[in-house]
Amino acid sequence: MTQSPMPASDHPASDHIDAVLHETRVIAPSDAFRERARYSAEDYERLYRQSLDDPDTFWSGVAGELHWFKPWTQVLDWHPPHAQWFVGGQTNIAFNALDRNVARGLGDKRAIVWEGEDGEVRTYTYAELLREVRRAANALLDLGVQPGDRVTLYLPLVPEAAIAMLACARIGAVHSVVFGGFSVSALADRLNDAQSRVLITADAGQRRGALVNLKANADAAAALAPGLEKMLVVCRADCDAPMQEGRDVFWHDALNAASDDHEAAPLDSEHPLFILYTSGSTGKPKGVQHTTGGYMVGTYLTTQAVFDLRDDDVYWCTADVGWITGHSYSVYGPLLNGATVVMYEGAPNHPDWGRFWDIVQKHRVTILYTAPTAIRAIMRQGDELPAARDLSSLRLLGSVGEPINPEAWMWYWRTIGGGRCPVVDTWWQTETGSIMLTTLPGAHPSKPGSAGLPMFGIEPAIMTHTGEELGPDDGGLLVIKRPWPSMLRTVYGDDDRYRKSYWGEIEGVYFAGDGARRDADGYITVTGRVDDVLNVSGHRLGTMEIESALVAHPSVSEAAVVGRPDDVKGECVVAFVLPQGDRTIDPAELRAHVSREIGALARPDAIYVADALPKTRSGKIMRRFLRQIAAGKEIQGDTSTLEDPGVLDRIAATQPV
Ligand code: WTA
Numbered sequence: 001m002t003q004s005p006m007p008a009s010d011h012p013a014s015d016h017i018d019a020v021l022h023e024t025r026v027i028a029p030s031d032a033f034r035e036r037a038r039y040s041a042e043d044y045e046r047l048y049r050q051s052l053d054d055p056d057t058f059w060s061g062v063a064g065e066l067h068w069f070k071p072w073t074q075v076l077d078w079h080p081p082h083a084q085w086f087v088g089g090q091t092n093i094a095f096n097a098l099d100r101n102v103a104r105g106l107g108d109k110r111a112i113v114w115e116g117e118d119g120e121v122r123t124y125t126y127a128e129l130l131r132e133v134r135r136a137a138n139a140l141l142d143l144g145v146q147p148g149d150r151v152t153l154y155l156p157l158v159p160e161a162a163i164a165m166l167a168c169a170r171i172g173a174v175h176s177v178v179f180g181g182f183s184v185s186a187l188a189d190r191l192n193d194a195q196s197r198v199l200i201t202a203d204a205g206q207r208r209g210a211l212v213n214l215k216a217n218a219d220a221a222a223a224l225a226p227g228l229e230k231m232l233v234v235c236r237a238d239c240d241a242p243m244q245e246g247r248d249v250f251w252h253d254a255l256n257a258a259s260d261d262h263e264a265a266p267l268d269s270e271h272p273l274f275i276l277y278t279s280g281s282t283g284k285p286k287g288v289q290h291t292t293g294g295y296m297v298g299t300y301l302t303t304q305a306v307f308d309l310r311d312d313d314v315y316w317c318t319a320d321v322g323w324i325t326g327h328s329y330s331v332y333g334p335l336l337n338g339a340t341v342v343m344y345e346g347a348p349n350h351p352d353w354g355r356f357w358d359i360v361q362k363h364r365v366t367i368l369y370t371a372p373t374a375i376r377a378i379m380r381q382g383d384e385l386p387a388a389r390d391l392s393s394l395r396l397l398g399s400v401g402e403p404i405n406p407e408a409w410m411w412y413w414r415t416i417g418g419g420r421c422p423v424v425d426t427w428w429q430t431e432t433g434s435i436m437l438t439t440l441p442g443a444h445p446s447k448p449g450s451a452g453l454p455m456f457g458i459e460p461a462i463m464t465h466t467g468e469e470l471g472p473d474d475g476g477l478l479v480i481k482r483p484w485p486s487m488l489r490t491v492y493g494d495d496d497r498y499r500k501s502y503w504g505e506i507e508g509v510y511f512a513g514d515g516a517r518r519d520a521d522g523y524i525t526v527t528g529r530v531d532d533v534l535n536v537s538g539h540r541l542g543t544m545e546i547e548s549a550l551v552a553h554p555s556v557s558e559a560a561v562v563g564r565p566d567d568v569k570g571e572c573v574v575a576f577v578l579p580q581g582d583r584t585i586d587p588a589e590l591r592a593h594v595s596r597e598i599g600a601l602a603r604p605d606a607i608y609v610a611d612a613l614p615k616t617r618s619g620k621i622m623r624r625f626l627r628q629i630a631a632g633k634e635i636q637g638d639t640s641t642l643e644d645p646g647v648l649d650r651i652a653a654t655q656p657v
Pocket of ligand 1: 278323324325399400401402403404425426427428429430431451512513514526527528529535538539540
């Protein structure tokens, strides 16, 4: 792991830092928004203080708004680095999202408004969603799924994805959602790591007008996952998929055969809820493990507070359920709050780049939560597409997943929000479970490019790698100084990795892996990863993962991967490869190979074929220099530690393919 307290000047984040350092605009919420907002600046001050000074009272108050079958006896049990929250309590997150909302009169309220890429719309009220989830829960029980069993989901963004997640939660099974864009081998690795006996997939998904054959991928992965016994197959296309006798069952057949009578299981607060695989700086992706009570309380509170949620909101988070944002803010957080959630299956540019604005107009979306990469891609298409739609229903905008550059922020605020909607820039991670840094939209002014202030109960600091706390405006490492309810509990099957990656970098604090700076007003600007994790279009990829995929190809003997700043994706993948013996490297074949090994999102944008890599005498690859070459910059820094300094000039003189 990188030990420098700040990303070096050649780090991909540096352009962003330059832009943000010169950014002085402060944008306050309108009076109209502020007057109706759930939280004022004073509310935030008071509650934030209480959440740090008297966390038991604060968190008991929040958790007490939800249903517990059995009350907790202790709010927090902290044996660093292991935390248990709401100890002794029993609850069920699916019960809280559905039964509780139906019981308080929301049965006829729309829970999910789903739009397929082909324009089909399906709506579920809270009562209908509850019935579907009960049937799905019974269908899983009929397959022999037991509490604690891992169920893997490999689905397009269809309502069945949310239904399957909630059904698992309802019976205490642990879901592991694998993004539908991941490859056969990525799916097989995750099935095996989680030892899943059951996979829920679909015959196909729709993407840019074409069908993606998920079932074929699932079948190929199943051949590599000996522990897999059953496959439930959702029909999204024509139900034509080949079904393996004894193993495969259509979702609709299983649900039709199942009773819609089911009582949610009372589960221990620390009962595992889900595993979600994410990339780290070393090794294979890690299964981030979340549990029931704390995650429920964290997503419930943050959705309500950060999105200023009201009864009549139509809330749309564009994230796929394959990522943490889809878990926390397309499914659990908004449903726990009884919100109407819009889900959209397809691509933002199908049939054209106005699709998001068609959806906003058609469903009268009031809150939109999306990623900077989408904003930048849409911004490039000009203002005509949004200008031609009625976006007047919008009242609040959110951004997540990567640093947002001030230009994109301003465009989002002005062109999409009409200058009337506050923009919340929310920093958090798969591991944190819920939003950690943000402004509260009616309480705080925004500073474009800066996430803002800590959420309730979150105590961040900026430190050097030796644990010294830095003052205002000093760049350093972002850490969190105390546990919070929705934090990850461990890395599935590898607690040692949990201790080392998160609590072992800097003694006694949670190490986020991001660089950051805090200004005199306490606003924190997150500048990007300081480790070997890339953020491509808001998706996390480990350089090591891509390197191992590259060297697995017979034409490659060695590989190094770095990120390069990209106007739309934030960062893109650049690979440096050494040919194996006298083999020639075919760039198209190598890209296809990376797609097969990981998924299309990991394909290198540029490939340099080199005769050597810049290594120190001890054999460590100096990626810093490769980042400079990839970005087309002059080589800066001390090259004398390199075994062969001439290698840099030779690589820089090569044209990438
Ligand atoms: C980055 C996504 C700057 C950061 C929720 C983090 C951000 C990683 C922001 C986590 C933001 C996320 N500003 N950077 N508002 N939000 N990041 O696990 O580098 O997919 O460590 O979770 O995304 O990515 P993950």
